[in-house]
Amino acid sequence: MKIITLRLALLLLSATLISTSIWAAESSVMHYTQTEIKTIGLSIAKTLRCPMSTNQNLLDSQAPIANELKAEIFLQLEQGRSEAQIIDFMVQRYGEKIRYMPNLAPGTMVLFLFPLFLVALIAAWALWLRRSNTQTQQPLSLDTHHD
16 A cells, blocks of 8 residues: 555656646747847847858858858747857857857957956056156256356
């Protein structure tokens, strides 16, 4: 009797967990209007780099792969995926180079910190030049007596 009760309890618990996970999966699907799909799709296409065209985003590129990726973006939006899910899918498929603005990570830290370092270096150099110019100038005499 205890075994039957235990099995029944496990079956009930399993059914509850499965139905909860199905409900959670269904509730994470987004439902967009056609105008939202177009707006979000174009926004995503602007933020992703074309793998074939140099320095062009997916929106500007006319390469066949860019057209395929744009179609994939719109298809995933119609399936209810979010912008973050689509970008993550593209990064998994094509790597971090597909992003125009990469995430801050140890490998991309130089991209973010080098410009700041360069500005600080130029400011320090300009300050050093200014100080060295003021020290080398002769002070002007206030006495202008001519004999």
